[in-house]
Amino acid sequence: NKANFVLYLRPIDLPKNELTRDELIRQISAVLDNSIQIKAVSAIDSFENKEVELISDSPSFYEIKELIATVKLGSLESYQPLFIRDNIDYDKAMLISLKLNKWPGVFLTNKIRREYLSDSEGSPIISGVESLSHILGYTGKINDSELEKMGSKYSLIDYVGKIGIEYSWETELKGEAGRKNIEVDALGRQKKIINEVLAQDGFNLMLAIDLDLQAKAEEVTKTYLEKNKFKRASVIIMDPQTGEVRALVSLPAYNNNSFAAGISQEEYDKFLNDPNRPLFNRSISGEFPSxxxxxxxxxxxxxxxxxxxxxxxxxxxxxxxxxxxxxxxxxxxxxxxxxxxxxxxxxxxxxxxxxxx
Structure with missing residues (x-):
């Protein structure tokens, strides 16, 4: 798993003066949209001690302003944290954290999202097991229909299994979220904790897949494809005594981190338009003559x-x-x-x- 930094604003705590509030939003959006370049400690120090000067407003500036405008000041909603952005990378999160004491109404929390081990080039860190992506599947941000179906244990910023093992065993892998009831003052500031339920980890899951056999099956399959100038193939190896699936290969495969981190429409379209259909698990979804x-x-x-x-x-x-x-x-x-x-x-x-x- 990997840290997933999430940014919230609480409207009631934001500056009441519109110009001051806009300047705060500009500085936040500058970090989110890479309108400033931070590549050295000196630059971070500079960001911590100075206001950010921008030539023009970045896209997030208008998005955040429109979002805040939907909340009526003084309403119950204005006391609630307003979700702005998640999947904020570490460097940006550190920049924001340096400013939190000077940015009223800005909150940064850390949730967890799935990360599938890979090397610096994005290939699976265990050589020869690219095809594990079809077995494991991936997680992604919950959508409205999933939220309605899954119920109160989930929120709009949760990540859920979309396909593969991640989807089939979502309930067992997720665990239970913690919760805390607090007493606040008239300004929405915490005074004391009334009660708290700690989060519970989900279960670990052990598969029957033999990693060495999976790697060998993929290696042999890739060699066969290259030799015969084919692009697509599927291999399943089962234990006839137990029925356990020991290896399951579907090629081509894909990098499931592309989805776990949040995939752009452009990247997704490339997958959809690929004639070799790398997202299609031929081993379990293909229909072939027996x-x-x-x-x-x-x-x-x-x-x-x-x-x-x-x-x-x-x-x-x-x-x-x-x-x-x-x-x-x-x-x-x-x-x-x-x-x-x-x-x-x-x-x-x-x-x-x-x-x-």
């Missing part, structure tokens, strides 16, 4: 229903003709006399034509 993987299921069903037994045999002579239609075996001339064991071992089409027909 091929011969269905044969053991047919065999098990026929044995269970008494259609055949372990000694039932058919002659495989290269195929089966029905009227003008000919259904071939994969081996010219056929496999000869074939029972169920041989049919499964050699994938004998003719045997399954008979028991399925």
């Amino acid at each position: 091929g011969s993987t269905i044969k053991p299921i047919f065999a098990a069903g026929a044995l269970q229903e008494g259609i055949i037994n372990e000694k039932t045999s058919f002659l495989s002579n290269g195929g089966l003709r029905i009227g003008e239609w000919f259904f071939p075996d994969w081996k010219a001339g056929g496999h000869g006399v074939t029972d169920v064991r041989k049919a499964i071992a050699l994938s004998v089409n003719t045997f399954f034509y008979y028991i399925g027909g």
Whole structure:
């Protein structure tokens, strides 16, 4: 997880003079919109001790002004923190924190958002497991419909699982938010804590995925794609004794941090317009012909229903003709006399034509 700095304003505490209030908003928006450049300690010191001089107002200035204008001064809402921005990076958060004692009505809090480990270039930090993105999925800011569905345990600034494990196990992974009831004075300032419930961590989740096997499966798949000049592939490896999925690869994959940190419309459109559909998990969502993987299921069903037994045999002579239609075996001339064991071992089409027909 990674620190997620969140900025709030409490309208009742903002300067009452409009010019003074606008100047405060200008300085806040200057930090949010990179209208000032801070690259050294001396620059931070300068920011702490001086007012910021701007040539023109940045986009956030107007957004914040419009947001504040929706709150009637003196109303109950004016005493409540007004959400301004989250996902504020560390450097900007430090700049804002330096000014908090001089910026009335400005609050900076620290929430947590998911960060998936990656190297300096954005690639997964564990080499060869890019495809984990399709397994893990990602989190993103909750939307209105999700908030309505999930109920009072969530707020508009929460992040929730959108897809993959993050989505399927959202309730277990989230935990319980803390809460605090406080007594305030007429100016909305805290006087004392009435009661407090501490936050509770969510559960840890252990997957059946074998990381080494996942990495090897992805490596082999990528080699196959490159060799055959293909772009898309899917691999699933399961334990036949337990049914556990030990590896699940869908290529191409994507960097789930792009979504966890908040993706721009431009970046998202690139994913949507990519003909190879990197967001599509072929392993669980693709619809493909079953091929011969269905044969053991047919065999098990026929044995269970008494259609055949372990000694039932058919002659495989290269195929089966029905009227003008000919259904071939994969081996010219056929496999000869074939029972169920041989049919499964050699994938004998003719045997399954008979028991399925």
